Amino acid sequence: MIRFLLKGILRDKQRSLLPVVIVIIGVMLTVFLYCWLRGILNDSIELNARFNAGHVKIMTASYAKNVDQLPNDLAITGVDTLLIKLKREFPEMKWGERIHFGGLIDVPDSRGETRAQGPAAGFGIDLLSGDRSEIERFNLEKSLRRGRLPVHSGEILMSEEFSVKLKVNPGDTVTLIGSTMNGSMALYNYTVSGTIVFGTGPMDQGSVIVDLDDVRNALDMNNAAGEIVGYLADNYYDEEKVAHVVTKFNSLFPASNDEYAPVIVTLRQQNSLGKMIDQIKAVGAFAVFIFVLSMSLVLWNAGLLGGLRRYSEFGIRLAIGEDYSHIYKTMIYESVLIGLIGSLIGTSAGLLGSLYLEHHGLDLSNMMKNATILMPAIFHTRITSTAYFIGFIPGLLSTVIGTMLSGIGIYKRKTAQLFKELET
Amino acid sequence: MENSTLISIEGLKKYFPTSGGRFTALNGIDLTIGKAEFTGVVGPSGSGKTTLLNIIGSLDSPSEGRAVVLGQSISNLNPKQAALLRRSKLGFIFQSYNLLPVYTVFENVEFPLLLLRLDDNLRRKMVMDSLEWLGMTDKVKSKPAQLSGGECQRVAIARAMVKKPEIVLADEPTANLDAANSHNILKTMARLNSEFKTTFIFATHDDKVIGYLKRKISLVDGKVTMDEIRNN
Numbered sequence: 001m002i003r004f005l006l007k008g009i010l011r012d013k014q015r016s017l018l019p020v021v022i023v024i025i026g027v028m029l030t031v032f033l034y035c036w037l038r039g040i041l042n043d044s045i046e047l048n049a050r051f052n053a054g055h056v057k058i059m060t061a062s063y064a065k066n067v068d069q070l071p072n073d074l075a076i077t078g079v080d081t082l083l084i085k086l087k088r089e090f091p092e093m094k095w096g097e098r099i100h101f102g103g104l105i106d107v108p109d110s111r112g113e114t115r116a117q118g119p120a121a122g123f124g125i126d127l128l129s130g131d132r133s134e135i136e137r138f139n140l141e142k143s144l145r146r147g148r149l150p151v152h153s154g155e156i157l158m159s160e161e162f163s164v165k166l167k168v169n170p171g172d173t174v175t176l177i178g179s180t181m182n183g184s185m186a187l188y189n190y191t192v193s194g195t196i197v198f199g200t201g202p203m204d205q206g207s208v209i210v211d212l213d214d215v216r217n218a219l220d221m222n223n224a225a226g227e228i229v230g231y232l233a234d235n236y237y238d239e240e241k242v243a244h245v246v247t248k249f250n251s252l253f254p255a256s257n258d259e260y261a262p263v264i265v266t267l268r269q270q271n272s273l274g275k276m277i278d279q280i281k282a283v284g285a286f287a288v289f290i291f292v293l294s295m296s297l298v299l300w301n302a303g304l305l306g307g308l309r310r311y312s313e314f315g316i317r318l319a320i321g322e323d324y325s326h327i328y329k330t331m332i333y334e335s336v337l338i339g340l341i342g343s344l345i346g347t348s349a350g351l352l353g354s355l356y357l358e359h360h361g362l363d364l365s366n367m368m369k370n371a372t373i374l375m376p377a378i379f380h381t382r383i384t385s386t387a388y389f390i391g392f393i394p395g396l397l398s399t400v401i402g403t404m405l406s407g408i409g410i411y412k413r414k415t416a417q418l419f420k421e422l423e424t
Numbered sequence: 425m426e427n428s429t430l431i432s433i434e435g436l437k438k439y440f441p442t443s444g445g446r447f448t449a450l451n452g453i454d455l456t457i458g459k460a461e462f463t464g465v466v467g468p469s470g471s472g473k474t475t476l477l478n479i480i481g482s483l484d485s486p487s488e489g490r491a492v493v494l495g496q497s498i499s500n501l502n503p504k505q506a507a508l509l510r511r512s513k514l515g516f517i518f519q520s521y522n523l524l525p526v527y528t529v530f531e532n533v534e535f536p537l538l539l540l541r542l543d544d545n546l547r548r549k550m551v552m553d554s555l556e557w558l559g560m561t562d563k564v565k566s567k568p569a570q571l572s573g574g575e576c577q578r579v580a581i582a583r584a585m586v587k588k589p590e591i592v593l594a595d596e597p598t599a600n601l602d603a604a605n606s607h608n609i610l611k612t613m614a615r616l617n618s619e620f621k622t623t624f625i626f627a628t629h630d631d632k633v634i635g636y637l638k639r640k641i642s643l644v645d646g647k648v649t650m651d652e653i654r655n656n
Contacts, residue, residue, distance in 0.1 A: 319516050320510065415483040
């Protein structure tokens with residue numbers, strides 16, 4: 001009997017190919033949308049994590065309270081010792097020292113007079129020690145537009161947009177005018193080694209990147225850093241793992257009244273990122289829910305129509321002596337088969353598309369030029385374990401439920417009408 | 425008529441609810457139908473022919489009275505038991521053939537045997553036998569769309585006969601056929617009737633069918649007005 005039904009399914013394209021194609025499309029779109037939304041969330045988190053927040057960030061207690069003002073006078077001192085301890089106690093984490101600073105970039109003319117000047121947000125990160133973690137985290141090599149990365153002390157990277165604004169080219173000298181850790185004026189000359197495009201509006205408008213030791217020299221921050229950022233080894237923000245790190249850190253460095261004592265904050269606790277994560281998650285979950293629901297309705301309807309189309313076949317089968325429950329069961333088996341095949345193919349297709357965009361991304365930088373918040377310009381999908389089964393909700397469940405509902409009509413069918421119904 | 429009674433009907437009434445009350449389709453039918461009969465229930469539209477066929481075929485149940493088919497009271501059958509009776513002992517032939525279009529001739533005829541869960545070899549033999557009775561062995565692999573109306577009805581008869589049922593119920597089996605095909609089909613059914621002693625019961629108002637009947641039961645307004653044995 002199963003073989004007989006299978007033959008029917010395979011030969012009747014409207015009973016097999018059409019529903020399978022509908023299921024494939026629905027499932028593929030569901031999986032892709034889910035991965036897309038997860039990707040947006042992940043990209044937004046990781047962008048903020050890479051450039052600013054880390055998965056966790058360690059600062060002094062006072063620095064943490066005034067972090068918006070970049071108070072380098074409250075920076076962590078004795079960083080070397082602290083880092084050794086962090087690396088020993090948290091082998092699952094990668095740590096990096098950073099100094100955020102603000103200042104003016106002054107561009108002199110041939111006579112040493114100011115030719116152009118602009119406010120800059122600076123990052124002091126490790127560029128020259130040979131550890132390439134921060135270079136990769138900031139994606140500097142791929143972001144390079146002109147020139148090269150710094151290879152010597154005294155070199156600076158400028159955002160392309162900023163360099164164009166100040167009419168500065170690689171090889172030119174610029175002067176950083178800022179304030180030292182101790183509050184005195186800092187003037188330090190750098191040679192522009194290259195320009196970069198971050199792909200995010202705020203970063204591209206006026207950023208400079210300098211090797212950490214050069215910033216320390218300029219701002220008198222010997223063995224000090226404003227922040228130590230920590231990243232989970234797999235580079236994906238995981239709230240459970242991060243919570244574990246925080247608990248352990250707090251046991252190693254108990255809270256005290258010392259305003260220079262190190263404190264740890266998570267990505268969620270910075271720059272309203274927690275709220276943003278929750279909102280994106282909520283919007284994403286809602287969008288996925290709506291989409292899954294609408295796909296479910298489509299596939300449910302397909303199941304319903306499939307049942308109605310075979311009204312006369314079921315009539316014949318009833319008349320010949322097949323009982324209601326047997327016909328109903330065979331309908332369910334068919335829909336399980338179609339739902340399963342469609343869901344498997346649709347999920348595979350959705351995952352393949354997602355996999356491509358997970359690696360290559362979709363460049364929307366032209367649309368993000370005027371963005372004022374830190375948003376990724378290249379969107380990637382993100383495949384999570386949920387992506388492997390979410391398509392089965394509309395693909396299998398809805399198809400089967402649709403068929404089950406349409407099949408109820410079989411039980412309502414009056415055999416007494418069969419001769420009349422089958423006349424036409 | 426042979427002696428063995430297959431169908432016994434006493435005081436059979438069938439009502440259908442209508443907006444203004446109820447419509448009486450069958451109004452006190454008393455009948456017995458024996459083995460190997462070639463009987464027709466004849467009458468104008470609305471006389472109750474199909475309703476009577478429905479009850480004999482366990483597709484419907486009486487409102488009043490008794491209908492006993494092959495020893496089973498139709499009123500007492502639940503849907504599963506009714507389906508079992510149809511599946512094992514009754515064959516149906518419809519006006520519009522009602523073959524399953526995606527299946528071949530062989531598969532259409534095989535379908536009732538699949539419901540009886542017979543093994544492959546036996547099934548194959550029974551299907552081929554049935555098609556041979558109907559002269560359709562050369563069309564085994566054809567689909568219904570590739571057959572003429574007459575051939576389709578032959579396949580439908582083969583499907584009804586394949587399990588060698590006790591009773592075959594045929595509702596206007598020649599209504600969609602031309603005269604030549606009608607006669608062919610009727611001759612075939614008459615042959616099967618005499619060869620296998622299968623009881624055939626027709627619902628018809630077609631004179632061509634009536635011409636082949638050995639017993640003609642006339643119905644008017646749900647009542648038997650004439651029950652006539654004929655010498656065909």
